Amino acid sequence: MTKRLLLKTLRLMGADPVDVLIEGGRITRIAGEIPAQDGDTVEQCAGAIALPGLVDAHAHLDKTLWGMPWHPHAQGKSLQQMIDTERSLRHELDMDAARQSARQVTLALSKGTTAIRSHVDIDTDHGLKMFEGVAETRARFADVMQIEIVAFPQSGMMIRPGTVELMDQALRDGADIVGGLDPCGIDRDPKGQLDAIFGLAEKHGKPVDIHLHEAGELGAFSLDMILDRTQALAMQGKVTVSHAFCLGMNDTARVNAQLDRIAALGVSLATTAPASRPVPSVAACRERGIAICAGNDGIRDTWTPYGNACMLERAMLVGLRNNFRADVEVAWALDTCTTDGARVMELDGYGLEVGCRADLVLVEVPALSEAVTQRPARRLVISGGQIVARDGETLGPWQSA
Amino acid sequence: MTKRLLLKTLRLMGADPVDVLIEGGRITRIAGEIPAQDGDTVEQCAGAIALPGLVDAHAHLDKTLWGMPWHPHAQGKSLQQMIDTERSLRHELDMDAARQSARQVTLALSKGTTAIRSHVDIDTDHGLKMFEGVAETRARFADVMQIEIVAFPQSGMMIRPGTVELMDQALRDGADIVGGLDPCGIDRDPKGQLDAIFGLAEKHGKPVDIHLHEAGELGAFSLDMILDRTQALAMQGKVTVSHAFCLGMNDTARVNAQLDRIAALGVSLATTAPASRPVPSVAACRERGIAICAGNDGIRDTWTPYGNACMLERAMLVGLRNNFRADVEVAWALDTCTTDGARVMELDGYGLEVGCRADLVLVEVPALSEAVTQRPARRLVISGGQIVARDGETLGPWQSA
Numbered sequence: 001m002t003k004r005l006l007l008k009t010l011r012l013m014g015a016d017p018v019d020v021l022i023e024g025g026r027i028t029r030i031a032g033e034i035p036a037q038d039g040d041t042v043e044q045c046a047g048a049i050a051l052p053g054l055v056d057a058h059a060h061l062d063k064t065l066w067g068m069p070w071h072p073h074a075q076g077k078s079l080q081q082m083i084d085t086e087r088s089l090r091h092e093l094d095m096d097a098a099r100q101s102a103r104q105v106t107l108a109l110s111k112g113t114t115a116i117r118s119h120v121d122i123d124t125d126h127g128l129k130m131f132e133g134v135a136e137t138r139a140r141f142a143d144v145m146q147i148e149i150v151a152f153p154q155s156g157m158m159i160r161p162g163t164v165e166l167m168d169q170a171l172r173d174g175a176d177i178v179g180g181l182d183p184c185g186i187d188r189d190p191k192g193q194l195d196a197i198f199g200l201a202e203k204h205g206k207p208v209d210i211h212l213h214e215a216g217e218l219g220a221f222s223l224d225m226i227l228d229r230t231q232a233l234a235m236q237g238k239v240t241v242s243h244a245f246c247l248g249m250n251d252t253a254r255v256n257a258q259l260d261r262i263a264a265l266g267v268s269l270a271t272t273a274p275a276s277r278p279v280p281s282v283a284a285c286r287e288r289g290i291a292i293c294a295g296n297d298g299i300r301d302t303w304t305p306y307g308n309a310c311m312l313e314r315a316m317l318v319g320l321r322n323n324f325r326a327d328v329e330v331a332w333a334l335d336t337c338t339t340d341g342a343r344v345m346e347l348d349g350y351g352l353e354v355g356c357r358a359d360l361v362l363v364e365v366p367a368l369s370e371a372v373t374q375r376p377a378r379r380l381v382i383s384g385g386q387i388v389a390r391d392g393e394t395l396g397p398w399q400s401a
Numbered sequence: 402m403t404k405r406l407l408l409k410t411l412r413l414m415g416a417d418p419v420d421v422l423i424e425g426g427r428i429t430r431i432a433g434e435i436p437a438q439d440g441d442t443v444e445q446c447a448g449a450i451a452l453p454g455l456v457d458a459h460a461h462l463d464k465t466l467w468g469m470p471w472h473p474h475a476q477g478k479s480l481q482q483m484i485d486t487e488r489s490l491r492h493e494l495d496m497d498a499a500r501q502s503a504r505q506v507t508l509a510l511s512k513g514t515t516a517i518r519s520h521v522d523i524d525t526d527h528g529l530k531m532f533e534g535v536a537e538t539r540a541r542f543a544d545v546m547q548i549e550i551v552a553f554p555q556s557g558m559m560i561r562p563g564t565v566e567l568m569d570q571a572l573r574d575g576a577d578i579v580g581g582l583d584p585c586g587i588d589r590d591p592k593g594q595l596d597a598i599f600g601l602a603e604k605h606g607k608p609v610d611i612h613l614h615e616a617g618e619l620g621a622f623s624l625d626m627i628l629d630r631t632q633a634l635a636m637q638g639k640v641t642v643s644h645a646f647c648l649g650m651n652d653t654a655r656v657n658a659q660l661d662r663i664a665a666l667g668v669s670l671a672t673t674a675p676a677s678r679p680v681p682s683v684a685a686c687r688e689r690g691i692a693i694c695a696g697n698d699g700i701r702d703t704w705t706p707y708g709n710a711c712m713l714e715r716a717m718l719v720g721l722r723n724n725f726r727a728d729v730e731v732a733w734a735l736d737t738c739t740t741d742g743a744r745v746m747e748l749d750g751y752g753l754e755v756g757c758r759a760d761l762v763l764v765e766v767p768a769l770s771e772a773v774t775q776r777p778a779r780r781l782v783i784s785g786g787q788i789v790a791r792d793g794e795t796l797g798p799w800q801s802a
Contacts, residue, residue: 070768073727275676276724304726306717306774316707320718323677325705326474367471373707 005385006036007360010045012352014368017047022358025385030354043387045362048379049371051334052352053114053359054311055341058242058270058295061101061118061137061147062130066300066309067400068093068100073305079185079213083155086302087125097133102400104299104309105141110394111310112361114145114383117209117270117295117345119152119179119242122170124162131170144383144398148345150209152179157196158187164196171204178204181211183222190225198229201238209240209270215278219246220254227261236266240344242295244269248278256284263288268344271336272297272314273321282322282332293344294318294336311337312363312375319372330369358385406759406786407437411446413753415769418448423759426786431755444788446763449780450772452735453753454515454760455712456742459643459671459696462502462519462538462548463531467701467710468801469494469501474706480586480614484556487703488526498534503801505700505710506542511795512711513762515546515784518610518671518696518746520553520580520643523571525563532571545784545799549746551610553580558597559588565597572605579605582612584623591626599630602639610641610671616679620647621655628662637667641745643696645670649679657685664689669745672737673698673715674722683723683733694745695719695737712738713764713776720773731770759786 005022012018012030019034020027036042063086065071071093076082089095101118108116120134131151138147151170157163157180171178180197183190201208208230214222223246230239241262247255247269259280262269268291269280285292294314299307312334318324319333342350349357362380363371377392388398406423413419413431420435421428437443464487466472472494477483490496502519509517521535532552539548552571558564558581572579581598584591602609609631615623624647631640642663648656648670660681663670669692670681686693695715700708713735719725720734743751750758763781764772778793789799 070771072768073731073770074729077724077726273676275674275718275722300774305728305731305770306721308775317676317721320707321676323478325478327706328475330474330706367473369474369706370471373701374709 004037004040005358005382005387006034006040006042008042008044010048010050010362012050014049020050022382022385025358026349027352027354027356027358043380045380046364048362048364049368050352051112051361051363051371052338052342052350053383054112054337054361055115055293055345055347056108056113056295056309056311057117057293057341057344058272058297059104059116059118060120060298060301061104061116061134062097062120063298063301063303064100064104065093065095065302066100066107067103071302079182082303087123087155089302090126097130098136099401101134101137102140105137105145105147106394106398106400108309109144109381109383109398110378110389110392111308111312112378112381112389113309113311114359114381115341115345115347116145117148117150117177119150119209119211120175121154122151122163122166123153123155124160124166125155127166128170128173131173131175135174141398144386144388146345146347148176149174150177150179151175153181156186158189158192164200167200171200171206176206178206178208179210180208182214183225184218185214190222194225194229198233201235202233207238207240208235209242211242212244212246215245216249219244220249220258223258227265227267230265230267239265240268240270242270243272244280245277247280259284259288259290263290268293270295270344271318273318275317275321279321282318282336286332291340291343292336293341310375312372315372316375327367327369330372334368334372359383405438405441406783406788407435407441407443408761409443409445411449411451411763413451415450421451423783423786426759427750428753428755428757428759444781446781447765449763449765450769451753452513452762452764452772453739453743453751454784455513455738455762456516456694456746456748457509457514457696457710457712458518458694458742458745459673459698460505460517460519461521461699461702462505462517462535463498463521464699464702464704465501465505466494466496466703467501467508468504472703480583483704488524488556490703491527498531499537500802502535502538503541506538506546506548507795507799507801509710510545510782510784510799511779511790511793512709512713513779513782513790514710514712515760515782516548516742516746516748517546518549518551518578520551520610520612521576522555523552523564523567524554524556525561525567526556528567529571529574532574532576536575542799545787545789547746547748549577550575551578551580552576554582557587559590559593565601568601572601572607577607579607579609580611581609583615584626585619586615591623595626595630599634602636603634608639608641609636610643612643613645613647616646617650620645621650621659624659628666628668631666631668640666641669641671643671644673645681646678648681660685660689660691664691669694671696671745672719674719676718676722680722683719683737687733692741692744693737694742711776713773716773717776728768728770731773735769735773760784
C-alpha cells in the first residue's frame, strides 16, 4: 500500500478551501476537512490556489539550448533560414537531444507542467538521433511527465528523399503522432506531402499534428487539403493543426467557414499566440467547441532567444494576444494551457476531481486570474501523486545534469 | 562628504567586468580594479550584468489597484466603457491616488525602474485629487524615482466643460506635461481639442504627450493635425504621441511618409507593444532616428488585470511584438525601456558612464539578451546612488503601506 499524501486547505481553481487526499497517484477524496492518519505525508497549503497540471501541447524538446552557453542569435528570419541554421548548428554545437530534452523537462516540472506534446526533428542529416534522445527522456520521466512524441519532418519531406522512410521507422519505434509542416511553403508539393503524412497515419493508426505557418489564402488552401483528408479518412478527433496563422487573416467570412468545417471534423488547433503574427481567435474556436490548446514552442533555442517553459506565462501571452481582460476570458486563456491541452493530448483522468490523476500545481495568489497575470513561483507541483517541485525548484530525483 | 559606494566586478551592459565607484549620487570612476577605502560601502557583484535604471515612459500611477483586493474584470472593451467604468469605480472602491501611486513606485523600484512618466487623470468628477495624490508620491520618492506628471484628460476635454481649466490649474501646480487623448474618437472635435492642448502647452511652456488610440486613417488624420501644430509652434523635441496604433496600419506608404515627418519634427513615440493591436515598428522608428520609448501603461487596474511594473518584461513584450530575435534586436527592445525612455523624458545624466547619475540595475544572467528573455529578480537596484532594492525586494525606507 502506497503512502497517502494529504493536502490541507487548498482552493481548487480558486474555490473555497478543501483538503485533498492522494493515494496511488490519484485523487481519492476531496472534503472540507480530511483528518490525517499516522504515516500520511501532510502538506499545509495555506489557501493556495490549485490548478491541474499544466499542459504544453506544442513543444520542441530536442531544440532547446537551456543550460548551454548563450548562443548569439543572428540568423535570418525566414522559416527556411531558421531551419537550415539549426540543422547545421546541431553539428557545431554539442546539442545532445537526450540531455537537452531532460533539462527542459526538469525546468517544465518546476513551472508546473505535467504533460508535453513534443515535435521532434527527423531529417536525413541526423536520422533518428533526436527521436531516440527524446524517447530516452520520455522513459526516464515516465512517472511524472506525460510526453507525446510527434515525428516531425522539420526540414521537409518531399524535398529530402528518405525522410518519409525515417518517419515510418520512428512511428514503428514508438513515436506517437505523425508530424508535418507547410505542404506548400516548404515542400512545394502539397498533394505529395499530405498524401504521405496521412498515408503514414493510416498505416500506423496514429494521429496527425501539422505545423501550418502559411499565411492568408495559401494557408487556407493547405488547410482545406488537410480537412479534405481528415474527412476522407474519417480521422475525426485525430488531427491537430499547429499555428494555423491563416485563421488569423482578415477575411472573416472565409475564416468562419473554415472554423465551422474544423469544428464539424473535430480537428483541434495548437497556438503559441505570437504577438507578431496573425493567430486563430480563441473565442471564435470556443464558440464552436473547437479544442484550441497552447504551447511554448521552442524555448531558448537557435530559433528564438525567448522562453522559459512556463505555461502560465504562455497563458498570459494567449490572454494578451486575444485581448482577454474579464476574469472569464483570462480563464479561457488558462484553459488553453490546461483542459484544452489535455483534450488534444487525450490525457487519461485529467482534472481536479476524485478519480483523476493527481497532477496539481499550487500558486499563492488571491484570485485565479492572478495565476495568469502574475505567474508567481509554483509553491508545490505534484505529478502522478508525487511531489516533484517546491518553491519553483524541481526536486532531486528529477533534476538534470 | 557622503559615503562612497563601491561596486566590485560588474559587467556594464554585459561588457568585461569592472569596478564602479559612486559618490554623491553619481558614477565617479570606472576601472578594472578600484581598491576599497576605509568606510566605503562595498558590494560584491560577482559578474552580474548592470543595466542603467529602467524607464517606464508611459504609466498611470493613479490607476493601479496593486495591494488592494482583486477586482473582477467584467466591463466592456470599448475605450468609452473602460473610461466610464473607471470613473465610477474610483468612487466605489477606495482608490486613494497617493497610497496607490506609492505602492506602484515601491513595486517599480523592486524591478529596477528609476524614472516614470505618469499620465494622471484629471476630470470634472474628481478634479485635481489624483494629481495631488501622485504629486505627493513624487515628492516622497524624489531622491530615488524621477517622476514626470502628465495632466491627462482621460474622460475628454471638449465633452466635459471645465476640464481645460482643471488642466490649466494642474500645470500651474506642478504638472510637467500637457496630456490628451483621441481628439476624434473621444472628443469628437479634433480642432477644438488640439487647439486647447497646444494652447496650454504654449501658455505654460510645457511639452505635450497625447494618447492616440485611433486606428487606421482616422488616427493618421489626427496625427497629421498634431504634427501640423508641432510644426506651427516650433515644438520640435517637445511632443510625444503615445500608442499611435495608426502607425501599425497596413498602408506602408502612408505610414512611412508620416514617420518621415515625425522624424523631421523630432516627435517621439511611446509604445506598450500590445499583442492585440497594430503598433508602430520599432525598427522603422530607429532607422529614422525617432525616439520610441516603452511603458507598462496601467498595471492591475480597472482596465486590465495584467501587469507587474517590470520594464524587463515590457522589453520582452516589445521584442516579441516586433519579432526581434537577434541579439542586436533584443538590445533595441531593451533600449525602448532604457535610453529611448531617458531621451523622451530628457533625463539628466542618464547612462553608465563617469559623471552619470548612479541609477543601476544588476541582474545575474550570462548574456545581455537574457536580461530581457529571462527577467530574473533584480539582484541590486541603485537609484541616485542609494541602494533601494535587493534580490527583488524594495528596502525599508521605500516600502509603502
